[in-house]
Amino acid sequence: MMSNRRCTTGNDMGWHGLKCRLVRTAFVIACMVGSAPVLADKPVFILEISNHLFMPAEIVIPANTKVKLMVHNLDATSEEFESYELNREKVIMGKRKAVIFIGPLAPGEYPFFGEFHPETAQGKIIAE
Amino acid sequence: MLLTSVIVVLREVLESALLISVLVALSGTLGISRRWVMWALGLGLAGAVGFSLGINTISDWFDGVGMEVVSAFMQGIIYLLLLAFALLVLWNTHSTRTGSLLIRMIMVLIVALAVAREGVEVLIYMYAHTESLPHFIHALTGAVIGAAIGISVGVLLYYLLSYPAIGKSPTTGLVLLAFIGAGLLSQAVLLLIQADWVPSHLPLWDTTDWLSESSVTGQLLYVLVGYEATPTAIQVAFYFGGLIVLLAIAALTVVFRSRSAEEVSG
Numbered sequence: 001m002m003s004n005r006r007c008t009t010g011n012d013m014g015w016h017g018l019k020c021r022l023v024r025t026a027f028v029i030a031c032m033v034g035s036a037p038v039l040a041d042k043p044v045f046i047l048e049i050s051n052h053l054f055m056p057a058e059i060v061i062p063a064n065t066k067v068k069l070m071v072h073n074l075d076a077t078s079e080e081f082e083s084y085e086l087n088r089e090k091v092i093m094g095k096r097k098a099v100i101f102i103g104p105l106a107p108g109e110y111p112f113f114g115e116f117h118p119e120t121a122q123g124k125i126i127a128e
Numbered sequence: 129m130l131l132t133s134v135i136v137v138l139r140e141v142l143e144s145a146l147l148i149s150v151l152v153a154l155s156g157t158l159g160i161s162r163r164w165v166m167w168a169l170g171l172g173l174a175g176a177v178g179f180s181l182g183i184n185t186i187s188d189w190f191d192g193v194g195m196e197v198v199s200a201f202m203q204g205i206i207y208l209l210l211l212a213f214a215l216l217v218l219w220n221t222h223s224t225r226t227g228s229l230l231i232r233m234i235m236v237l238i239v240a241l242a243v244a245r246e247g248v249e250v251l252i253y254m255y256a257h258t259e260s261l262p263h264f265i266h267a268l269t270g271a272v273i274g275a276a277i278g279i280s281v282g283v284l285l286y287y288l289l290s291y292p293a294i295g296k297s298p299t300t301g302l303v304l305l306a307f308i309g310a311g312l313l314s315q316a317v318l319l320l321i322q323a324d325w326v327p328s329h330l331p332l333w334d335t336t337d338w339l340s341e342s343s344v345t346g347q348l349l350y351v352l353v354g355y356e357a358t359p360t361a362i363q364v365a366f367y368f369g370g371l372i373v374l375l376a377i378a379a380l381t382v383v384f385r386s387r388s389a390e391e392v393s394g
Contacts, residue, residue, distance in 0.1 A: 068324075085336070094256075
Protein backbone atom coordinates (compact mmCIF):
# COMPACT_ATOMS: atom_id res chain seq x y z
CA MET A 1 0.00 0.00 0.00
CA MET A 2 3.05 2.24 0.46
CA SER A 3 3.26 2.95 -3.27
CA ASN A 4 -0.20 4.49 -3.24
CA ARG A 5 0.92 7.31 -0.96
CA ARG A 6 0.95 10.69 -2.65
CA CYS A 7 4.26 12.46 -3.27
CA THR A 8 4.63 15.59 -1.14
CA THR A 9 7.35 18.20 -1.08
CA GLY A 10 8.23 17.19 2.49
CA ASN A 11 11.51 15.47 3.37
CA ASP A 12 10.54 11.83 3.10
CA MET A 13 13.83 9.97 3.49
CA GLY A 14 12.41 6.46 2.99
CA TRP A 15 12.02 4.32 -0.14
CA HIS A 16 8.85 6.18 -1.05
CA GLY A 17 10.61 9.55 -0.81
CA LEU A 18 13.45 8.35 -3.01
CA LYS A 19 10.97 7.12 -5.60
CA CYS A 20 9.19 10.46 -5.58
CA ARG A 21 12.46 12.30 -6.06
CA LEU A 22 13.40 9.99 -8.94
CA VAL A 23 10.05 10.55 -10.63
CA ARG A 24 10.38 14.31 -10.16
CA THR A 25 13.94 14.35 -11.55
CA ALA A 26 12.90 12.21 -14.50
CA PHE A 27 10.03 14.59 -15.15
CA VAL A 28 12.34 17.63 -15.11
CA ILE A 29 14.82 15.92 -17.45
CA ALA A 30 12.00 14.88 -19.77
CA CYS A 31 10.80 18.47 -19.85
CA MET A 32 14.29 19.77 -20.66
CA VAL A 33 14.83 17.16 -23.39
CA GLY A 34 11.34 17.73 -24.73
CA SER A 35 11.66 21.48 -24.87
CA ALA A 36 15.17 21.55 -26.34
CA PRO A 37 14.07 20.84 -29.94
CA VAL A 38 11.24 23.39 -29.57
CA LEU A 39 13.73 26.06 -28.59
CA ALA A 40 16.19 25.02 -31.26
CA ASP A 41 13.77 24.62 -34.16
CA LYS A 42 13.79 28.29 -35.12
CA PRO A 43 17.20 29.50 -36.26
CA VAL A 44 18.16 32.84 -34.71
CA PHE A 45 19.69 35.68 -36.75
CA ILE A 46 21.04 38.90 -35.31
CA LEU A 47 20.57 42.27 -36.95
CA GLU A 48 22.02 45.47 -35.55
CA ILE A 49 20.99 49.07 -36.14
CA SER A 50 23.80 51.58 -35.78
CA ASN A 51 23.99 55.16 -37.11
CA HIS A 52 20.67 54.49 -38.90
CA LEU A 53 22.23 51.59 -40.85
CA PHE A 54 21.34 47.90 -40.72
CA MET A 55 24.27 45.55 -40.02
CA PRO A 56 24.60 43.17 -41.74
CA ALA A 57 22.69 44.70 -44.63
CA GLU A 58 22.14 41.23 -46.11
CA ILE A 59 21.07 38.19 -44.13
CA VAL A 60 20.92 34.75 -45.71
CA ILE A 61 18.29 32.50 -44.13
CA PRO A 62 17.07 29.01 -45.05
CA ALA A 63 14.04 29.00 -47.37
CA ASN A 64 10.71 27.53 -46.20
CA THR A 65 11.74 27.87 -42.54
CA LYS A 66 10.47 30.18 -39.85
CA VAL A 67 13.34 32.12 -38.30
CA LYS A 68 13.72 34.41 -35.32
CA LEU A 69 15.28 37.78 -36.05
CA MET A 70 16.83 39.49 -33.00
CA VAL A 71 17.13 43.19 -33.75
CA HIS A 72 19.47 45.22 -31.53
CA ASN A 73 19.05 48.96 -31.86
CA LEU A 74 22.39 50.48 -30.82
CA ASP A 75 21.23 54.00 -31.68
CA ALA A 76 19.68 56.26 -29.07
CA THR A 77 16.70 56.92 -31.35
CA SER A 78 13.95 54.48 -32.20
CA GLU A 79 13.62 52.81 -35.60
CA GLU A 80 10.89 50.88 -37.34
CA PHE A 81 11.80 47.67 -39.14
CA GLU A 82 9.49 47.61 -42.14
CA SER A 83 9.13 45.34 -45.15
CA TYR A 84 6.23 45.06 -47.58
CA GLU A 85 7.71 41.88 -49.04
CA LEU A 86 8.05 40.22 -45.63
CA ASN A 87 4.76 41.70 -44.34
CA ARG A 88 6.51 42.92 -41.22
CA GLU A 89 6.46 46.16 -39.28
CA LYS A 90 7.94 46.65 -35.84
CA VAL A 91 9.22 49.55 -33.78
CA ILE A 92 12.51 49.04 -31.94
CA MET A 93 13.06 51.74 -29.34
CA GLY A 94 16.51 53.30 -28.89
CA LYS A 95 19.12 51.15 -27.11
CA ARG A 96 16.75 48.17 -27.01
CA LYS A 97 16.29 44.73 -28.53
CA ALA A 98 13.27 43.31 -30.30
CA VAL A 99 12.18 39.94 -31.65
CA ILE A 100 10.62 39.53 -35.10
CA PHE A 101 9.59 36.12 -36.44
CA ILE A 102 9.80 35.88 -40.22
CA GLY A 103 9.00 33.24 -42.79
CA PRO A 104 8.57 30.57 -43.93
CA LEU A 105 9.73 32.20 -47.16
CA ALA A 106 9.99 30.92 -50.71
CA PRO A 107 13.54 31.27 -52.11
CA GLY A 108 14.17 34.88 -53.14
CA GLU A 109 15.16 38.34 -51.98
CA TYR A 110 13.08 40.33 -49.53
CA PRO A 111 14.11 43.96 -49.00
CA PHE A 112 13.47 45.73 -45.70
CA PHE A 113 14.07 49.28 -44.51
CA GLY A 114 13.96 51.50 -41.45
CA GLU A 115 10.81 53.54 -41.85
CA PHE A 116 12.13 56.35 -39.66
CA HIS A 117 15.37 56.71 -41.66
CA PRO A 118 14.64 55.09 -45.04
CA GLU A 119 17.34 57.03 -46.89
CA THR A 120 20.12 55.13 -45.05
CA ALA A 121 18.55 52.16 -43.24
CA GLN A 122 18.20 49.56 -46.02
CA GLY A 123 18.74 45.83 -46.12
CA LYS A 124 17.51 42.55 -47.47
CA ILE A 125 16.78 39.01 -46.40
CA ILE A 126 17.90 36.34 -48.86
CA ALA A 127 16.05 33.04 -48.52
CA GLU A 128 17.83 30.09 -50.17
CA MET B 129 12.81 63.32 -45.00
CA LEU B 130 9.88 65.71 -45.28
CA LEU B 131 8.09 63.42 -47.72
CA THR B 132 8.76 60.40 -45.48
CA SER B 133 7.14 62.04 -42.47
CA VAL B 134 4.19 63.19 -44.60
CA ILE B 135 3.60 59.58 -45.73
CA VAL B 136 4.17 57.97 -42.31
CA VAL B 137 1.78 60.32 -40.52
CA LEU B 138 -0.75 60.40 -43.37
CA ARG B 139 -1.06 56.61 -43.31
CA GLU B 140 -1.72 56.50 -39.57
CA VAL B 141 -4.08 59.49 -39.55
CA LEU B 142 -6.01 58.25 -42.59
CA GLU B 143 -6.77 54.90 -40.94
CA SER B 144 -8.43 56.59 -37.96
CA ALA B 145 -9.93 59.45 -40.01
CA LEU B 146 -11.88 57.07 -42.26
CA LEU B 147 -13.29 55.17 -39.30
CA ILE B 148 -14.22 58.41 -37.49
CA SER B 149 -15.91 60.02 -40.51
CA VAL B 150 -18.02 56.93 -41.26
CA LEU B 151 -19.14 56.72 -37.62
CA VAL B 152 -19.87 60.47 -37.36
CA ALA B 153 -21.85 60.34 -40.62
CA LEU B 154 -23.80 57.34 -39.30
CA SER B 155 -24.60 59.30 -36.11
CA GLY B 156 -26.31 61.84 -38.37
CA THR B 157 -28.26 59.06 -40.12
CA LEU B 158 -29.36 57.61 -36.78
CA GLY B 159 -30.27 61.03 -35.36
CA ILE B 160 -27.63 60.82 -32.62
CA SER B 161 -25.78 63.93 -31.43
CA ARG B 162 -22.22 64.04 -32.79
CA ARG B 163 -20.77 65.36 -29.52
CA TRP B 164 -19.47 61.88 -28.56
CA VAL B 165 -16.60 62.28 -31.02
CA MET B 166 -14.90 64.90 -28.78
CA TRP B 167 -14.92 62.46 -25.86
CA ALA B 168 -13.58 59.72 -28.11
CA LEU B 169 -10.74 61.87 -29.46
CA GLY B 170 -9.78 63.06 -25.96
CA LEU B 171 -9.80 59.52 -24.62
CA GLY B 172 -7.89 58.22 -27.64
CA LEU B 173 -5.17 60.88 -27.43
CA ALA B 174 -4.77 60.29 -23.68
CA GLY B 175 -4.54 56.56 -24.45
CA ALA B 176 -1.87 57.18 -27.10
CA VAL B 177 0.24 59.23 -24.65
CA GLY B 178 -0.13 56.57 -21.93
CA PHE B 179 0.64 53.81 -24.41
CA SER B 180 3.81 55.58 -25.64
CA LEU B 181 5.01 56.23 -22.07
CA GLY B 182 4.70 52.53 -21.29
CA ILE B 183 6.07 51.36 -24.63
CA ASN B 184 9.32 49.86 -23.26
CA THR B 185 7.46 47.80 -20.68
CA ILE B 186 4.75 46.70 -23.12
CA SER B 187 7.36 45.76 -25.77
CA ASP B 188 9.05 43.39 -23.30
CA TRP B 189 5.85 41.50 -22.47
CA PHE B 190 5.48 37.91 -23.77
CA ASP B 191 9.24 37.52 -24.52
CA GLY B 192 9.55 40.68 -26.60
CA VAL B 193 6.35 40.51 -28.65
CA GLY B 194 4.15 42.54 -26.30
CA MET B 195 3.45 45.30 -28.83
CA GLU B 196 2.17 42.86 -31.43
CA VAL B 197 -0.06 41.05 -28.94
CA VAL B 198 -1.49 44.25 -27.42
CA SER B 199 -2.09 45.82 -30.86
CA ALA B 200 -3.72 42.65 -32.20
CA PHE B 201 -5.91 42.48 -29.12
CA MET B 202 -6.99 46.13 -29.57
CA GLN B 203 -7.81 45.54 -33.24
CA GLY B 204 -9.77 42.40 -32.40
CA ILE B 205 -11.79 44.39 -29.86
CA ILE B 206 -12.42 47.15 -32.44
CA TYR B 207 -13.81 44.49 -34.82
CA LEU B 208 -16.11 43.07 -32.12
CA LEU B 209 -17.30 46.58 -31.23
CA LEU B 210 -17.98 47.28 -34.91
CA LEU B 211 -20.02 44.07 -34.99
CA ALA B 212 -22.02 45.14 -31.92
CA PHE B 213 -22.49 48.59 -33.46
CA ALA B 214 -23.74 47.16 -36.76
CA LEU B 215 -26.22 44.91 -34.92
CA LEU B 216 -27.54 47.87 -32.92
CA VAL B 217 -27.93 49.91 -36.12
CA LEU B 218 -29.81 46.99 -37.66
CA TRP B 219 -32.03 46.82 -34.59
CA ASN B 220 -32.71 50.55 -34.92
CA THR B 221 -33.84 50.23 -38.54
CA HIS B 222 -35.95 47.22 -37.63
CA SER B 223 -37.86 48.62 -34.68
CA THR B 224 -38.18 51.78 -32.62
CA ARG B 225 -35.06 53.79 -31.94
CA THR B 226 -33.55 52.53 -28.73
CA GLY B 227 -30.15 52.16 -27.19
CA SER B 228 -28.71 55.45 -28.43
CA LEU B 229 -26.59 55.74 -25.26
CA LEU B 230 -25.18 52.26 -25.86
CA ILE B 231 -24.47 53.10 -29.51
CA ARG B 232 -22.67 56.29 -28.47
CA MET B 233 -20.59 54.41 -25.87
CA ILE B 234 -19.59 51.81 -28.44
CA MET B 235 -18.60 54.50 -30.95
CA VAL B 236 -16.53 56.29 -28.28
CA LEU B 237 -14.67 53.04 -27.54
CA ILE B 238 -14.07 52.23 -31.23
CA VAL B 239 -12.65 55.67 -32.01
CA ALA B 240 -10.66 55.90 -28.75
CA LEU B 241 -9.02 52.51 -29.40
CA ALA B 242 -8.27 53.39 -33.04
CA VAL B 243 -6.84 56.82 -32.17
CA ALA B 244 -4.74 55.36 -29.33
CA ARG B 245 -3.30 52.69 -31.64
CA GLU B 246 -2.50 54.99 -34.53
CA GLY B 247 -1.56 57.90 -32.25
CA VAL B 248 1.15 55.93 -30.48
CA GLU B 249 2.83 55.24 -33.85
CA VAL B 250 2.86 58.97 -34.66
CA LEU B 251 4.22 59.83 -31.20
CA ILE B 252 7.02 57.23 -31.50
CA TYR B 253 7.85 58.57 -34.95
CA MET B 254 8.09 62.12 -33.63
CA TYR B 255 10.14 60.95 -30.65
CA ALA B 256 12.60 59.25 -33.04
CA HIS B 257 13.41 62.66 -34.51
CA THR B 258 14.17 64.55 -31.33
CA GLU B 259 17.96 64.17 -31.66
CA SER B 260 18.34 67.63 -33.20
CA LEU B 261 16.05 70.63 -33.59
CA PRO B 262 16.27 70.93 -37.43
CA HIS B 263 15.44 67.21 -37.66
CA PHE B 264 12.46 67.63 -35.39
CA ILE B 265 11.15 70.69 -37.26
CA HIS B 266 11.38 68.77 -40.54
CA ALA B 267 9.51 65.80 -39.07
CA LEU B 268 6.93 68.05 -37.43
CA THR B 269 6.27 69.97 -40.67
CA GLY B 270 5.80 66.70 -42.54
CA ALA B 271 3.57 65.37 -39.77
CA VAL B 272 1.35 68.47 -39.86
CA ILE B 273 1.00 68.23 -43.66
CA GLY B 274 0.30 64.48 -43.46
CA ALA B 275 -2.26 64.95 -40.68
CA ALA B 276 -3.93 67.80 -42.62
CA ILE B 277 -4.29 65.65 -45.76
CA GLY B 278 -5.61 62.70 -43.73
CA ILE B 279 -8.16 64.85 -41.88
CA SER B 280 -9.24 66.53 -45.16
CA VAL B 281 -9.93 63.13 -46.74
CA GLY B 282 -11.92 62.18 -43.64
CA VAL B 283 -13.98 65.39 -43.79
CA LEU B 284 -14.58 64.87 -47.51
CA LEU B 285 -15.82 61.33 -46.89
CA TYR B 286 -18.05 62.62 -44.09
CA TYR B 287 -19.76 65.13 -46.39
CA LEU B 288 -20.07 62.52 -49.12
CA LEU B 289 -21.77 60.10 -46.70
CA SER B 290 -23.99 62.87 -45.32
CA TYR B 291 -25.27 63.69 -48.81
CA PRO B 292 -29.06 63.21 -48.51
CA ALA B 293 -29.29 60.44 -51.14
CA ILE B 294 -26.70 58.34 -49.23
CA GLY B 295 -27.14 59.63 -45.68
CA LYS B 296 -30.79 58.58 -45.35
CA SER B 297 -29.86 54.93 -44.98
CA PRO B 298 -27.02 53.47 -42.87
CA THR B 299 -26.22 50.83 -45.52
CA THR B 300 -23.34 52.61 -47.31
CA GLY B 301 -21.67 53.45 -43.98
CA LEU B 302 -22.02 49.87 -42.77
CA VAL B 303 -20.53 48.51 -46.02
CA LEU B 304 -17.50 50.79 -45.57
CA LEU B 305 -17.18 49.68 -41.93
CA ALA B 306 -17.30 46.04 -43.10
CA PHE B 307 -14.18 46.57 -45.26
CA ILE B 308 -12.38 48.58 -42.57
CA GLY B 309 -13.27 45.93 -39.95
CA ALA B 310 -12.15 43.03 -42.13
CA GLY B 311 -8.84 44.83 -42.76
CA LEU B 312 -8.34 45.28 -39.01
CA LEU B 313 -9.02 41.60 -38.40
CA SER B 314 -6.54 40.52 -41.07
CA GLN B 315 -3.93 42.93 -39.61
CA ALA B 316 -4.52 41.48 -36.14
CA VAL B 317 -3.86 37.96 -37.45
CA LEU B 318 -0.70 39.20 -39.18
CA LEU B 319 0.54 40.73 -35.90
CA LEU B 320 -0.05 37.42 -34.11
CA ILE B 321 1.86 35.60 -36.88
CA GLN B 322 4.72 38.09 -36.43
CA ALA B 323 4.64 37.32 -32.69
CA ASP B 324 4.64 33.56 -33.43
CA TRP B 325 1.32 33.15 -31.59
CA VAL B 326 -0.38 31.98 -34.79
CA PRO B 327 1.42 29.54 -37.12
CA SER B 328 2.61 31.04 -40.38
CA HIS B 329 2.64 29.44 -43.79
CA LEU B 330 3.74 30.43 -47.25
CA PRO B 331 1.49 33.15 -48.71
CA LEU B 332 -1.64 31.92 -50.47
CA TRP B 333 -0.96 34.16 -53.46
CA ASP B 334 1.35 36.98 -54.53
CA THR B 335 -0.14 39.97 -56.35
CA THR B 336 2.97 42.18 -55.93
CA ASP B 337 3.62 42.27 -59.70
CA TRP B 338 0.04 43.33 -60.29
CA LEU B 339 -0.22 45.85 -57.46
CA SER B 340 2.68 46.44 -55.09
CA GLU B 341 1.88 47.20 -51.45
CA SER B 342 4.51 49.95 -51.49
CA SER B 343 2.83 51.81 -54.39
CA VAL B 344 0.52 54.74 -53.67
CA THR B 345 -2.54 52.77 -54.87
CA GLY B 346 -1.41 49.76 -52.83
CA GLN B 347 -1.04 51.85 -49.67
CA LEU B 348 -4.40 53.54 -50.23
CA LEU B 349 -6.11 50.17 -50.75
CA TYR B 350 -4.34 48.87 -47.63
CA VAL B 351 -5.92 51.65 -45.59
CA LEU B 352 -9.33 51.38 -47.29
CA VAL B 353 -9.88 47.63 -47.59
CA GLY B 354 -6.82 46.08 -45.88
CA TYR B 355 -5.08 45.12 -49.14
CA GLU B 356 -2.20 42.64 -48.75
CA ALA B 357 -0.14 41.45 -51.73
CA THR B 358 1.03 38.25 -50.01
CA PRO B 359 -1.57 37.11 -47.45
CA THR B 360 -1.49 33.74 -45.70
CA ALA B 361 -4.49 31.39 -45.64
CA ILE B 362 -5.41 32.27 -42.03
CA GLN B 363 -5.43 35.99 -42.86
CA VAL B 364 -7.62 35.42 -45.91
CA ALA B 365 -10.03 33.30 -43.86
CA PHE B 366 -10.35 35.93 -41.13
CA TYR B 367 -10.63 38.75 -43.67
CA PHE B 368 -13.47 37.20 -45.65
CA GLY B 369 -15.16 35.73 -42.56
CA GLY B 370 -15.16 39.16 -40.89
CA LEU B 371 -16.23 40.87 -44.11
CA ILE B 372 -19.14 38.53 -44.86
CA VAL B 373 -20.62 38.87 -41.35
CA LEU B 374 -20.61 42.68 -41.47
CA LEU B 375 -21.79 42.80 -45.10
CA ALA B 376 -24.68 40.49 -44.22
CA ILE B 377 -25.77 42.90 -41.48
CA ALA B 378 -25.49 45.82 -43.94
CA ALA B 379 -27.63 43.90 -46.44
CA LEU B 380 -30.24 43.17 -43.76
CA THR B 381 -30.65 46.90 -43.10
CA VAL B 382 -31.86 47.24 -46.72
CA VAL B 383 -34.37 44.41 -46.24
CA PHE B 384 -35.66 45.82 -42.95
CA ARG B 385 -35.95 49.35 -44.31
CA SER B 386 -37.96 48.30 -47.34
CA ARG B 387 -40.18 46.14 -45.12
CA SER B 388 -40.89 48.97 -42.66
CA ALA B 389 -41.53 51.31 -45.63
CA GLU B 390 -44.10 48.82 -46.90
CA GLU B 391 -45.75 48.71 -43.49
CA VAL B 392 -45.98 52.50 -43.43
CA SER B 393 -47.47 52.73 -46.94
CA GLY B 394 -49.72 49.71 -46.39
